[in-house]
Amino acid sequence: MTRLRLHIFTAMACVAMALYSCNSDVVYDKYNHTQLTGWEKNDTLAFDVPPMKESGRYRLELGLRTSTSFPFTGLSLVVDRTVEPGHMLYTDTVNCRLADDKGNVLGRGVSCFQYSFIVSDIDLRKGDSLHICVRHIMKREIMPGISDIGLKISKR
Template sequence: MKRLVKLYFLLAVALVAVALSSCDSDVIYDKYNHTPLVGWEKNDTLSFDVPPVKDAGRYRLELGLRTSTSFPFTGLSLVVEHTVEPGHMLYTDTVNCRLADEKGNVLGNGVSCFQYNFIVSDISLNKGDSLHICVRHIMKREIMPGISDVGLKLTRR
């Protein structure tokens, strides 16, 4: 009998854990593209394709960034271009990512690899709209070392 009670208790704990860790229903898209740690070249544009949204409304576009300790700067400037389809409406945002403070202390989360999140923009989409998004760095240095991944997340507001 005690064994059965233990089993039911473990099953209940597992169900609660699954329910609490389930995906956020407001997240429409969340994907990362890998870049070579030795260097992300200036002409290497990262592309993301967001499938058609099911509902019209306001959405937030966020940029995720993962870096290593080999990233040589305190900041990173990126251009994020997103095209809304249908209609071919092109929007361009410049995102200035502050990665360390004036003393060189890293502002991201992590120990040897660091995670950052930056708001790109809030956008209005109609039902059935999709997005094609391109991200590239606009730093003076041609090859940017220490960036491992760049990601985009679209959430409903």
């Protein structure tokens, strides 16, 4: 009887995962690693998003993973995106609040923290692709404690 329950549970889990993956509006989700010892100001992280399969409105989100060695309560980033074809360049500045006024971390996690920030909503046509570059604009040249920067694009 226990074996039958295990098979039923496994089948239900597979069906649930299949249904969830079919309904997901995420079209791109990738993280790029930075040196935990320090992300240099001139180190730009690049993301190449393949052509969109359909026209529509998309949400661009920035993911951030930090360690406890990150010394600030906030981080300022510049997100440059080039839409091809047409070579249209757009620039957004994202001010990431990572801790409250008392120093309490706002991210999820224990020793490593995960954050997500909305950059913008963008209109794309079928066949449009994106080249996105992310860099920090903090006064400090080397930014320690940032392990990954990610980019997620989902259909609205």
